[in-house]
Amino acid sequence: MTPIELPLFVFEQMADQARAIAPVEACGILAGVDRRVTRLYEMTNVDNSSDHFMMNPAEQFSVIKLIRAAGLKMIAVYHSHPATPARPSEEDIRLALQPDVAWVILSLERPDEPYARAFSIDGDGVAEIPLTIVKG
């Protein structure tokens, strides 16, 4: 499976957002070109919960249009697991409905050492996608 390239500054934005709102789960959308992420769009977790997230549909539509206008593509949906490992939960798998996107999970299990993993989740099951953090 083609790896996803995640610039370090985007990873840090994601980790900062997750730390800032912990113990609530953070969420957002990663966009870019091909499999290289260039931009992160923070989204509101309307559930405001520490064990699940749901994006606001109006915000989703607005961000999708911004991504399209910028000539980018939605590469992944991300969210944080404030206290659990970066692996898809049963709820993640049940709600991974949007086709053709990866699911990135950032874990704050060890708050000083956040880490992220990417997955493909579809009718064929769950498969990890290599996630390469690159400088720049």
Added chain:
Amino acid sequence: MKLIINGEEVSIKDGLNVNQLLVEHNVKMPEMVSVELNGQILRRHVYETTQLNEGDKVEFLYFMGGGGGAE
């Protein structure tokens, strides 16, 4: 007729309503999809009664959710 669906021009059969459009697009769980028609988010109960017209701009997206759960 032609619609703009998720930013792309698409030809569809005349006379479809929003629910039928989702079926045509092989949307597996329509109850988990949000639909925006010409900039307005539709309530689910009007999908079947909202007729589509030439040139309409339709966006649809699955709800995006999940969570770590309690392990």
